Amino acid sequence: MPPLPPPRAPRRKRTTSKRPPLTPDAVVAAALDVLSAPGFAGLSMRDVAEHLGVGTAAVYAQVTSKDELLELVYDALVGRIALPAPDPARWRDQVHQILGDLVTVLAAYPDATLAGFGRIPTSANILRGAECLCALLRAGGISDLAIALGLDQLILHVQACALEVSVYQRTMSPEELGRYLQEVHDYYLALPAVTYPVLASIAPDMIGHDAASRFRFGIDAILTGLAAGPGH
Amino acid sequence: MPPLPPPRAPRRKRTTSKRPPLTPDAVVAAALDVLSAPGFAGLSMRDVAEHLGVGTAAVYAQVTSKDELLELVYDALVGRIALPAPDPARWRDQVHQILGDLVTVLAAYPDATLAGFGRIPTSANILRGAECLCALLRAGGISDLAIALGLDQLILHVQACALEVSVYQRTMSPEELGRYLQEVHDYYLALPAVTYPVLASIAPDMIGHDAASRFRFGIDAILTGLAAGPGH
DNA sequence: ACCTGAACACCGTTCAAGT
DNA sequence: ACCTGAACACCGTTCAAGT
Numbered sequence: 001m002p003p004l005p006p007p008r009a010p011r012r013k014r015t016t017s018k019r020p021p022l023t024p025d026a027v028v029a030a031a032l033d034v035l036s037a038p039g040f041a042g043l044s045m046r047d048v049a050e051h052l053g054v055g056t057a058a059v060y061a062q063v064t065s066k067d068e069l070l071e072l073v074y075d076a077l078v079g080r081i082a083l084p085a086p087d088p089a090r091w092r093d094q095v096h097q098i099l100g101d102l103v104t105v106l107a108a109y110p111d112a113t114l115a116g117f118g119r120i121p122t123s124a125n126i127l128r129g130a131e132c133l134c135a136l137l138r139a140g141g142i143s144d145l146a147i148a149l150g151l152d153q154l155i156l157h158v159q160a161c162a163l164e165v166s167v168y169q170r171t172m173s174p175e176e177l178g179r180y181l182q183e184v185h186d187y188y189l190a191l192p193a194v195t196y197p198v199l200a201s202i203a204p205d206m207i208g209h210d211a212a213s214r215f216r217f218g219i220d221a222i223l224t225g226l227a228a229g230p231g232h
Numbered sequence: 233m234p235p236l237p238p239p240r241a242p243r244r245k246r247t248t249s250k251r252p253p254l255t256p257d258a259v260v261a262a263a264l265d266v267l268s269a270p271g272f273a274g275l276s277m278r279d280v281a282e283h284l285g286v287g288t289a290a291v292y293a294q295v296t297s298k299d300e301l302l303e304l305v306y307d308a309l310v311g312r313i314a315l316p317a318p319d320p321a322r323w324r325d326q327v328h329q330i331l332g333d334l335v336t337v338l339a340a341y342p343d344a345t346l347a348g349f350g351r352i353p354t355s356a357n358i359l360r361g362a363e364c365l366c367a368l369l370r371a372g373g374i375s376d377l378a379i380a381l382g383l384d385q386l387i388l389h390v391q392a393c394a395l396e397v398s399v400y401q402r403t404m405s406p407e408e409l410g411r412y413l414q415e416v417h418d419y420y421l422a423l424p425a426v427t428y429p430v431l432a433s434i435a436p437d438m439i440g441h442d443a444a445s446r447f448r449f450g451i452d453a454i455l456t457g458l459a460a461g462p463g464h
Numbered sequence: 465a466c467c468t469g470a471a472c473a474c475c476g477t478t479c480a481a482g483t
Numbered sequence: 484a485c486c487t488g489a490a491c492a493c494c495g496t497t498c499a500a501g502t
Contacts, residue, residue: 021466045495055468057497066495114346117392118399120416127428134430147430148437153389153450160349160392167350184352196359198366198379205380218385221457228456230449253485277476287487289478298476 022054027062028072035073035109041170043070043111070115071123077105077112079125083132091140092223098133099158099219100212106162107169113162116155130155142226150226157222161215168211181207254286259294260304267305267341273402275302275343302347303355309337309344311357315364323372324455330365331390331451332444338394339401345394348387362387374458382458389454393447400443413439 030051035043045066049056063069081101084094106113121127130151137147168177188203209217262283267275277298281288295301313333316326338345353359362383369379400409420435441449 042494044493046493056495057469058467060496061466114395117395118397118403120413122416122419127423127431131428131431134434138430144434145437148434149441149446149449150453152446153453156392156396156450157385157389160388163346163349164388165350171350181352184354187354191359196363198370199359199363202366202376202380205377209381214381214384217381217462218388218454220462221382221385221454221460222450223457224460225453225456228453230452274475276474278474288476289488290486292477293485 019053022052022058022062024062024072026052027059027069028076031069031073032076035111045069067115070112071119073109073112074116075121075123075125077109078102078129080105081129083129084136086132086135086139088139091136092220095133095136095140095223096216096219098129098136099154100216102129102158103162103165103215106159107165110163110166110170113159113166116159137223137226140223140227142223143229146226146229149230150222154219154222157218161211161218165211251285254284254290254294256294256304258284259291259301260308263301263305264308267343277301299347302344303351305341305344306348307353307355307357309341310334310361312337313361315361316368318364318367318371320371323368324452327365327368327372327455328448328451330361330368331386332448334361334390335394335397335447338391339397342395342398342402345391345398348391369455369458372455372459374455375461378458378461381462382454386451386454389450393443393450397443 027048030048031043034047034051043066045059046056048069049059052059059069063072081098083098087094106116121130133154134147134151137150138144142150172180185203185207188199188206191200191203193200259280262280263275266279266283275298277291278288280301281291284291291301295304313330315330319326338348353362365386366379366383369382370376374382404412417435417439420431420438423432423435425432
């Protein structure tokens, strides 16, 4: 027979009381936690469930598949990046800022980045981001047709760069990366000029540009091309 | 007691004679076969082994990991694309040709495409392809520095487009894709102009451009940007 | 209604043991 | 030397059954 609680003593809620029901947002938050864990290698639905203290099947009551979860994660990630008010005088820098932030965020979550391919965004955060980017391009004098065609290409490019950076970050330390790049550079320098004349001759120009500055250069090239308009 | 073979009768080689030893090339060929099978969804080392009629562990005697195998597959795929002799009068079309072929090939093998991120190529076919591409860019009057910085960006862009196309190809039929794009277009057209003024206003410009023409536009933009040189 | 346990049909990779 | 069998430690997803 359990003792009755003393009169007027505050009755603690049973900590084993029914947990609040799961929600898709809670699942997304758990996925972000799991993906941010140091040394992670790919999201697993089981890990998400464990993080929530719940059976795996319970997760499937909130999201229909891992792929859908990763799409939601992608949207949440875009929600983290700051969207500036377009300033025609600084539009180009603003584009670099916003896309640079996007690369940084996506590079930390390659699984989510992968889920972004082949899906045209309709979720709130991504739409807001796209609107901002379009406004910046228009502020830069780029034609509506070039924006309509180029928006997609710009995002694809960002995603590709994010995947590239993510591989570097996951598979090697900054020192290892430096050594690797040095090795590759030496290899290109030593290429036989008979079979690879151009490749060998541009090798000296390859050194000294990190991923960030090559990315900046790539985005700049696309922006210049968009400004030139469709039909070269 | 088995009967002796009749005198002078040709002795058939036992069909169960020792198979020729496995080679990395044989493994790559098997991987390409498996990946080309209709309705495939991701390469598995077990499938490769089965295709070779061999235990799974035997594959690991030829390639150290699935990732290495996919890198070899990538190189083999690049070996399939035709490399034109650079003609300064047609360099731009030649670049479109070669990169268009690359997208087509890679889109059919997304697993291999993924293995291309974060790895600077040193294999024969890819080096040959890179040399050709560099020669074309130089024939187009693009500076060595812009080539050194832009080559990487161009390839990343191609890989991103290939991934995009691969998702469309794998998850829907051409008719389904058409319907999907129509739906998305309608969705963008109906976007509230208060929150998404630019996005809503460019929606009409979004229709009527398939992945191939958007890709061509993107590559064109990059080429124009590279020709403008580094430092916008 | 919401969740658990357990299963189904897979993975990449390794390793002792065979021939 | 080259390969097999079998295991280890995982996956995404489903579904009957519990509360």
